[in-house]
Amino acid sequence: xxxxxxxxxxxxxxxxxxxxxxxxxxxxxxxxxxxxxxxxxxxxxxxxxxxxxxxxxxxxxxxxxxxxxxxxxxxxxxxxxxxxxxxxx
Numbered sequence: 604x605x606x607x608x609x610x611x612x613x614x615x616x617x618x619x620x621x622x623x624x625x626x627x628x629x630x631x632x633x634x635x636x637x638x639x640x641x642x643x644x645x646x647x648x649x650x651x652x653x654x655x656x657x658x659x660x661x662x663x664x665x666x667x668x669x670x671x672x673x674x675x676x677x678x679x680x681x682x683x684x685x686x687x688x689x690x691x692x
Contacts, residue, residue, distance in 0.1 A: 606690045622647050
C-alpha cells in the first residue's frame with residue numbers, strides 16, 4: 604500500500620500536467636473545459652505563481668516558455684523519492 608503523502612503528491616503532479624496540456628489549447632469561457640481549467644488553476648497557482656515571479660518565462664520563437672511546472676515537478680520528485688524508498692515501495 605502506498606504512503607498517503609506519496610499518493611497526494613503524485614495526484615498533484617497529474618494536476619500540474621493537466622494544467623500544462625490545457626494551456627496549449629484555446630478554451631471557450633463558457634465550456635466544460637473552462638470550468639476544469641479554472642479548478643486546476645486555483646489548485647496549482649499557489650505553488651507555480653511564486654516560482655514564476657522569481658523566474659519569469661523565457662521568450663522562444665515569439666512565444667513564452669514557462670519553466671515553473673518543470674521546477675515544481677522535479678521538486679516534488681525530490682520529495683517523493685525518499686518517501687517511496689522509506690516505505691519500501
